[in-house]
Amino acid sequence: xxxxxxxxxxxxxxxxxxxxxxxxxxxxxxxxxxxxxxxxxxxxxxxxxxxxxxxxxxxxxxxxxxxxxxxxxxxxxxxxxxxxxxxxxxxxxxxxxxxxxxxxxxxxxxxxxxxxxxxxxxxxxxxxxxxxxxxxxxxxxxxxxxxxxxxxxxxxxxxxxxxxxxxxxxxxxxxxxxxxxxxxxxxxxxxxxxxxxxxxxxxxxxxxxxxxxxxxxxxxxxxxxxxxxxxxxxxxxxxxxxxxxxxxxxxxxxxxxxxxxxxxxxxxxxxxxxxxxxxxxxxxxxxxxxxxxxxxxxxxxxxxxxxxxxxxxxxxxxxxxxxxxxxxxxxxxxxxxxxxxxxxxxxxxxxxxxxxxxxxxxxxxxxxxxxxxxxxxxxxxxxxxxxxxxxxxxxxxxxxxxxxxxxxxxxxxxxxxxxxxxxxxxxxxxxxxxxxxxxxxxxxxxxxxxxxxxxxxxxxxxxxxxxxxxxxxxxxxxxxxxxxxxxxxxxxxxxxxxxxxxxxxxxxxxxxxxxxxxxxxxxxxxxxxxxxxxxxxxxxxxxxxxxxxxxxxxxxxxxxxxxxxxxxxxxxxxxxxxxxxxxxxxxxxxxxxxxxxxxxxxxxxxxxxxxxxxxxxxxxxxxxxxxxxxxxxxxxxxxxxxxxxxxxxxxxxxxxxxxxxxxxxxxxxxxx
Amino acid sequence: xxxxxxxxxxxxxxxxxxxxxxxxxxxxxxxxxxxxxxxxxxxxxxxxxxxxxxxxxxxxxxxxxxxxxxxxxxxxxxxxxxxxxxxxxxxxxxxxxxxxxxxxxxxxxxxxxxxxxxxxxxxxxxxxxxxxxxxxxxx
Numbered sequence: 120x121x122x123x124x125x126x127x128x129x130x131x132x133x134x135x136x137x138x139x140x141x142x143x144x145x146x147x148x149x150x151x152x153x154x155x156x157x158x159x160x161x162x163x164x165x166x167x168x169x170x171x172x173x174x175x176x177x178x179x180x181x182x183x184x185x186x187x188x189x190x191x192x193x194x195x196x197x198x199x200x201x202x203x204x205x206x207x208x209x210x211x212x213x214x215x216x217x218x219x220x221x222x223x224x225x226x227x228x229x230x231x232x233x234x235x236x237x238x239x240x241x242x243x244x245x246x247x248x249x250x251x252x253x254x255x256x257x258x259x260x261x262x263x264x265x266x267x268x269x270x271x272x273x274x275x276x277x278x279x280x281x282x283x284x285x286x287x288x289x290x291x292x293x294x295x296x297x298x299x300x301x302x303x304x305x306x307x308x309x310x311x312x313x314x315x316x317x318x319x320x321x322x323x324x325x326x327x328x329x330x331x332x333x334x335x336x337x338x339x340x341x342x343x344x345x346x347x348x349x350x351x352x353x354x355x356x357x358x359x360x361x362x363x364x365x366x367x368x369x370x371x372x373x374x375x376x377x378x379x380x381x382x383x384x385x386x387x388x389x390x391x392x393x394x395x396x397x398x399x400x401x402x403x404x405x406x407x408x409x410x411x412x413x414x415x416x417x418x419x420x421x422x423x424x425x426x427x428x429x430x431x432x433x434x435x436x437x438x439x440x441x442x443x444x445x446x447x448x449x450x451x452x453x454x455x456x457x458x459x460x461x462x463x464x465x466x467x468x469x470x471x472x473x474x475x476x477x478x479x480x481x482x483x484x485x486x487x488x489x490x491x492x493x494x495x496x497x498x499x500x501x502x503x504x505x506x507x508x509x510x511x512x513x514x515x516x517x518x519x520x521x522x523x524x525x526x527x528x529x530x531x532x533x534x535x536x537x538x539x540x541x542x543x544x545x546x547x548x549x550x551x552x553x554x555x556x557x558x559x560x561x562x563x564x565x566x567x568x569x570x571x572x573x574x575x576x577x578x579x580x581x582x583x584x585x586x587x588x589x590x591x592x593x594x595x596x597x598x599x600x601x602x603x604x605x606x607x608x609x610x611x612x613x614x615x616x617x618x619x620x621x622x623x624x625x626x627x628x629x630x631x632x633x634x635x636x637x638x639x640x641x642x643x644x645x646x647x648x649x650x651x652x653x654x655x656x657x658x659x660x661x662x663x664x665x666x667x668x669x670x671x672x673x674x675x676x677x678x679x680x681x682x683x684x685x686x687x688x689x690x691x692x693x694x695x696x697x698x699x700x701x702x703x704x705x706x707x708x709x710x711x712x713x714x715x716x717x718x719x720x721x722x723x724x725x726x727x728x729x730x731x732x733x734x735x736x737x738x739x740x741x742x743x744x745x746x747x748x749x750x751x752x753x754x755x756x757x758x759x760x761x762x763x764x765x766x767x768x769x770x771x772x773x774x775x776x777x778x779x780x781x782x783x784x785x786x787x788x789x790x791x
Numbered sequence: 792x793x794x795x796x797x798x799x800x801x802x803x804x805x806x807x808x809x810x811x812x813x814x815x816x817x818x819x820x821x822x823x824x825x826x827x828x829x830x831x832x833x834x835x836x837x838x839x840x841x842x843x844x845x846x847x848x849x850x851x852x853x854x855x856x857x858x859x860x861x862x863x864x865x866x867x868x869x870x871x872x873x874x875x876x877x878x879x880x881x882x883x884x885x886x887x888x889x890x891x892x893x894x895x896x897x898x899x900x901x902x903x904x905x906x907x908x909x910x911x912x913x914x915x916x917x918x919x920x921x922x923x924x925x926x927x928x929x930x
Contacts (some may be wrong), residue, residue, distance in 0.1 A: 401903070402905055416914055418906050423900075423904060423916065426903070430903060431903035431905065
């Protein structure tokens with residue numbers, strides 16, 4: 120087919136399409152643009168424009184997709200299966216018609232129409248066919264070498280708070296290695312916009328100055344609406360393109376955190392909390408995020424979104440999500456009602472392993488750039504941000520403040536940037552592990568408040584039960600003391616101390632009323648005891664000695680045990696009583712012993728006591744009765760004490776049950 | 792159905808109050824206000840007894856011909872009052888309890904937000920959503 124000027128014979132449509140000279144020139148340029156780099160133009164195999172490139176070009180016209188479909192149909196490319204020059208020209212004409220507002224019809228293109236406008240194809244000069252080959256994913260040949268350098272620098276400003284903002288450009292940028300110039304042009308256009316503050320105070324003037332970029336109104340308008348969003352973040356789009364394998368898959372997602380952003384967030388996290396596995400507490404985070412000068416309700420909402428486990432603290436992915444939301448909000452994005460999927464902590468955890476693939480790219484990134492350039496660039500961006508016209512309602516000065524504040528950290532960060540990729544992996548793995556280990560129970564806050572309250576309420580601890588030791592010690596000490604006293608008093612003989620034999624009590628401390636009456640029998644008992652001992656000694660009947668001792672001992676122990684029990688419970692108030700009891704018991708014991716001794720022993724020494732005892736029996740009866748009375752009183756006291764203690768026990772039980780139920784209910788409650 | 796849900800602070804001023812039918816909101820506000828007296832009465836009656844989960848739920852505060860009012864108090868003396876339509880007899884005590892528990896959980900989440908100062912009105916969207924779901928669900 121002859122790509123002749125007037126030829127434009129649309130395939131089988133037999134359409135004669137008059138093209139003006141400018142149109143012809145333009146169309147031929149575009150056609151060769153879309154063709155392979157070695158255009159054969161007009162040779163026997165009809166050169167066809169590459170379908171993908173044509174598609175990109177058409178999309179650059181910013182017409183809706185169905186219009187483009189219509190156009191392709193009409194121009195006959197579908198029919199013939201390729202975009203021959205005729206089809207191409209017809210299509211271009213149709214695009215022009217559509218852009219002028221005319222219906223997409225063959226008839227409409229018969230008239231003279233303005234040139235079709237493509238978003239990036241502003242200028243024919245920009246058609247750099249020669250530079251096509253140089254375009255790869257990494258480098259961009261731009262008309263201004265300074266611009267190019269700046270672009271490199273700019274893209275390295277990954278440390279700043281920037282969002283992944285590339286929606287207007289990513290569709291065009293998606294095939295990164297495409298040699299088509301119009302692909303670069305939106306980038307450079309974007310540069311122009313973003314660098315508007317960088318190079319010149321006004322973005323518009325920059326564009327005007329940039330003669331190679333002759334943007335027309337609608338395109339400017341298109342970008343203008345987004346410039347506010349992009350004012351310091353266009354390099355993000357560059358980084359998007361430069362790391363195509365990282366983010367070209369997600370071109371339109373502002374909620375996706377890029378690697379540089381993630382690095383930055385992680386460093387900010389470190390500045391707040393050096394341990395990456397640990398949390399940032401609520402108050403610390405609050406102070407930090409308040410610095411962003413967002414209104415408090417918005418910050419509150421951001422917190423709600425990012426703190427997914429609602430524990431009042433932020434882990435690393437939660438922190439990154441919150442930071443990202445703040446950045447997005449500052450750049451004008453409305454806050455979502457629910458957390459985007461890409462900001463979920465789980466997702467961020469998985470994503471944290473991604474940099475393994477991209478670290479090589481980052482390496483090449485960082486190495487290619489001198490640090491000084493970066494610092495210079497930062498300073499420039501700082502001032503540029505301040506000068507930037509405030510197109511959005513956001514507080515730009517706040518942003519610049521942040522940038523200044525962040526400058527130091529970012530400049531410091533750029534220096535070890537080369538080491539960063541290696542650190543990346545360790546950091547990410549650590550973060551991953553930390554988050555997998557993170558298992559904070561939801562009821563943490565519950566437990567801290569309610570249990571304390573419950574504890575305070577159930578405060579008065581019950582009185583500890585009286586210790587039993589005294590009786591033991593007393594008994595033992597009594598026994599031993601008495602034994603030793605006895606030994607000291609009496610003749611120290613081969614008296615066997617171990618058996619807690621009946622020690623003659625310190626009868627000195629006997630109760631008063633009985634004192635007189637008892638002294639004699641006591642003394643007599645004592646004396647009898649002594650005599651008994653003496654007798655034993657004299658007779659050296661150690662067995663007899665033992666026997667009565669043993670007899671005494673069990674009886675003593677038997678009696679001492681109930682007394683011990685009494686003593687157990689009535690410890691402090693009953694000491695004197697106990698003494699009395701003991702003394703009573705002692706007396707009883709003594710009296711029992713003496714009868715036993717009298718029974719068991721056949722010692723003649725015992726016998727003389729019997730008549731003495733008969734005299735004392737009446738007195739002893741009285742003593743016994745008083746002892747009984749006292750015992751009964753003691754019983755009553757003890758019974759009362761017992762009941763009180765039982766009640767206390769019940770209350771303690773109740774408290775315990777209540778606490779247990781409370782604890783159970785405060786455990787992670789499954790919300791119905 | 793829960794026609795009105797209110798969160799009252801310790802000092803008896805409302806932190807959050809929301810009703811379904813937008814008409815008669817004032818009437819519900821008044822109802823909640825009067826029910827606070829009953830709540831206080833119940834709280835003081837508990838006195839020295841341990842405050843546990845069972846007693847956090849105060850139960851039916853008072854019924855009228857149109858609706859019933861249920862109460863719930865937290866350990867920090869924040870009160871939740873729910874006004875339920877009497878026509879909905881299918882609502883059982885357990886369901887009311889579960890609703891209060893959900894409210895309590897959401898309230899705790901609001902508290903966990905460091906940007907929320909205790910005593911402020913509750914503007915949390917998550918809380919709003921939960922309350923809406925409760926109002927709708929019980930409907």
